[in-house]
Amino acid sequence: MSETAEQLTLELPHRQALGKEDFLISPCNEEAVRMIDTWPRWDFFAVCIYGSEGCGKTHLANVFSNRVSLLTNYPYKIPCIKAQQLKLETVHDLFQENTCLIVEDLCTEIDEEAMFHLYNLYRNEGGNILFTSQTAPARLHFKLKDLQSRLNIVPSIEIKAPDDELLSSLLIKLFMDRQINVSPEVVSYILNNMERSFAYARKIVAEIDRLSLARKRAVSIALVKDAIVDLADDSQGELF
Amino acid sequence: MKFTIERANLLKTLSHVQSIVEKRNTIPVLSNVRIEALEDGISFKATDMDTEITEIVDAKTIETGATTAPAHMLYDIVRKLADGSEVEITFPDEKGQLTIASARSKFSLSTIGVEDFPVISGDKLPINFTMDKEELKDVIDRTKFAVSTEETRYYLNGVYMHAKNEGEAKVLRVVATDGHRLACVETPLPQGAENLTGIIVPRKTITEIRKLLDDNNADHILVSMSENKVRFAFEDITLTSKLIDGTYPDYERVIPTDNDKNLELSVKDLSSAVDRVSVVAERTRAIKMITAPSKVTITTSSPDLGSAQEELEAKYEGESVEIGYNFRYLLDILTEVKGDAVRISFADASSPSVIHDTTDSSAIYVLMPMRV
Numbered sequence: 001m002s003e004t005a006e007q008l009t010l011e012l013p014h015r016q017a018l019g020k021e022d023f024l025i026s027p028c029n030e031e032a033v034r035m036i037d038t039w040p041r042w043d044f045f046a047v048c049i050y051g052s053e054g055c056g057k058t059h060l061a062n063v064f065s066n067r068v069s070l071l072t073n074y075p076y077k078i079p080c081i082k083a084q085q086l087k088l089e090t091v092h093d094l095f096q097e098n099t100c101l102i103v104e105d106l107c108t109e110i111d112e113e114a115m116f117h118l119y120n121l122y123r124n125e126g127g128n129i130l131f132t133s134q135t136a137p138a139r140l141h142f143k144l145k146d147l148q149s150r151l152n153i154v155p156s157i158e159i160k161a162p163d164d165e166l167l168s169s170l171l172i173k174l175f176m177d178r179q180i181n182v183s184p185e186v187v188s189y190i191l192n193n194m195e196r197s198f199a200y201a202r203k204i205v206a207e208i209d210r211l212s213l214a215r216k217r218a219v220s221i222a223l224v225k226d227a228i229v230d231l232a233d234d235s236q237g238e239l240f
Numbered sequence: 241m242k243f244t245i246e247r248a249n250l251l252k253t254l255s256h257v258q259s260i261v262e263k264r265n266t267i268p269v270l271s272n273v274r275i276e277a278l279e280d281g282i283s284f285k286a287t288d289m290d291t292e293i294t295e296i297v298d299a300k301t302i303e304t305g306a307t308t309a310p311a312h313m314l315y316d317i318v319r320k321l322a323d324g325s326e327v328e329i330t331f332p333d334e335k336g337q338l339t340i341a342s343a344r345s346k347f348s349l350s351t352i353g354v355e356d357f358p359v360i361s362g363d364k365l366p367i368n369f370t371m372d373k374e375e376l377k378d379v380i381d382r383t384k385f386a387v388s389t390e391e392t393r394y395y396l397n398g399v400y401m402h403a404k405n406e407g408e409a410k411v412l413r414v415v416a417t418d419g420h421r422l423a424c425v426e427t428p429l430p431q432g433a434e435n436l437t438g439i440i441v442p443r444k445t446i447t448e449i450r451k452l453l454d455d456n457n458a459d460h461i462l463v464s465m466s467e468n469k470v471r472f473a474f475e476d477i478t479l480t481s482k483l484i485d486g487t488y489p490d491y492e493r494v495i496p497t498d499n500d501k502n503l504e505l506s507v508k509d510l511s512s513a514v515d516r517v518s519v520v521a522e523r524t525r526a527i528k529m530i531t532a533p534s535k536v537t538i539t540t541s542s543p544d545l546g547s548a549q550e551e552l553e554a555k556y557e558g559e560s561v562e563i564g565y566n567f568r569y570l571l572d573i574l575t576e577v578k579g580d581a582v583r584i585s586f587a588d589a590s591s592p593s594v595i596h597d598t599t600d601s602s603a604i605y606v607l608m609p610m611r612v
Contacts, residue, residue, distance in 0.1 A: 005524045005525070005526035005564060005611065005612045006611040007566060007610050008608045008609055008610065008611060009420060009608055010417065010419050010420070010422060010494040010592060010606065010608055012419060012489040012491070012494060013489055013493050013494075014489065015487065179393065179395050179487065180392055180393065181392060181394070212390075212392055213420075214419075214420075216388075216389075216390045216418070216419075216420075
């Protein structure tokens with residue numbers, strides 16, 4: 001038996017704050033926020049917000065959904081479907097039931113014919129689609145040339161790499177989502193030692209949460225150092 | 241203010257109220273107990289600003305009045321007075337202090353005026369129900385051990401209580417977890433608790449109420465709740481507490497429902513075996529259970545200390561699995577299993593195991609394994 005037996009932890013779920021007031025606005029994402037705020041006065045029927053993993057696309061989509069419900073007195077949230085799950089046989093029903101739709105992860109492998117019909121229905125019959133993607137639609141490579149040409153003209157707004165101010169606020173928000181109190185010194189230490197990406201911010205907070213729960217220890221700089229090492233170990237490939 | 245009281249009654253009351261008072265306080269009056277001589281008894285009140293206790297005790301009031309005096313010191317004094325003696329308490333004496341006199345002993349203590357003493361009770365709480373004393377003791381005992389003591393996750397530093405529709409039956413669910421294990425206990429929903437959507441009662445309040453339940457003759461306890469407070473009222477004692485202002489996690493999502501391997505064995509045999517093996521596992525706290533048809537082997541080993549092994553008869557069919565547990569967590573759970581046999585259900589060595597009494601479905605314990 002190992003001398004360093006490790007206690008595993010329950011994966012207690014936490015709720016992310018996804019309201020408009022919870023979205024952290026900075027120069028890297030203000031254009032995307034402005035676009036959401038201008039609905040329904042969009043110049044084109046569809047818009048695409050794209051950016052790297054964890055940059056807040058889903059959060060913004062949620063804000064969009066709330067805005068549509070509020071302005072149209074719609075009592076429910078408008079549907080948010082994964083592009084990968086779109087099927088040809090459901091396209092018509094989706095359009096009949098929803099004048100607004102969120103289609104997430106356009107960059108994944110999709111049923112291109114279904115997406116083509118969905119696009120045409122909303123464009124020709126009237127309706128709005130908010131797409132999200134990690135890559136701009138114009139840089140995606142669809143086999144269906146007609147779909148490619150249509151998506152090429154969808155106004156696309158990039159959420160750019162985060163600045164330090166945003167990363168610091170994001171770390172605090174991510175800890176707050178998990179109801180964990182951390183000191184400004186800890187946030188500052190993470191900020192000075194982290195990879196500059198939204199995805200890493202989420203990973204490091206999740207790892208700190210896991211380590212602190214497993215060890216039953218408060219979040220200290222020493223614990224953060226261990227979490228950073230754990231993440232580095234995870235990303236290191238193995239020769240054998 | 242002047243009254244005489246039996247030392248035993250005074251000591252019992254002070255033991256309850258001083259327990260609420262923190263040892264160190266930045267606000268001086270919080271170190272004190274508020275004493276008020278009423279026509280028909282003496283009221284003792286203490287608070288730490290989150291919890292407040294009030295106890296009324298029989299005594300002979302000579303003159304009504306009120307003041308506050310250091311709670312721990314008063315308790316220590318009364319504890320050292322002769323058993324069976326009468327105590328006379330006077331305020332103010334000739335020096336403006338509180339005098340405690342009994343037989344040939346006399347103490348004078350500094351006081352702080354009652355106007356500085358904070359009061360957190362007094363609000364009307366909308367949800368009211370009565371609970372049987374034994375039932376309340378039982379749900380506390382079967383969950384309290386799993387409450388987190390680590391302050392970072394403040395929302396786990398208490399027990400979560402909520403009403404739940406369980407099929408036809410309505411139940412009161414009481415849940416506690418520290419992220420390593422989870423205890424979930426049900427009891428029939430008391431009338432009046434139907435609107436209890438979910439509150440987190442702090443660990444300290446649970447500990448204090450549990451002590452009071454042992455020390456009181458009342459058969460029923462009146463429980464009152466609001467969004468941010470809970471109150472437990474006995475005949476002469478009222479404990480009011482703020483609730484933890486946090487969101488309890490959706491705990492049901494971590495209770496597995498499809499664990500396909502079931503190990504069934506005697507609680508007594510398992511407890512004894514784990515207890516013996518644990519002598520060698522004190523450092524890592526890890527033991528390993530190895531299942532095989534009709535038996536289970538419990539082992540532990542440490543390069544410095546040695547090793548231990550116990551073999552037990554068990555009902556088990558299926559492939560052999562090696563699974564590690566913290567022996568303390570396992571013993572904590574087994575202590576609360578009242579039946580003769582326990583069932584441990586698991587999927588594999590890294591997923592949550594579910595433990596319950598084979599004859600009682602009112603409690604479920606979830607235990608995360610250790611990677612050993």
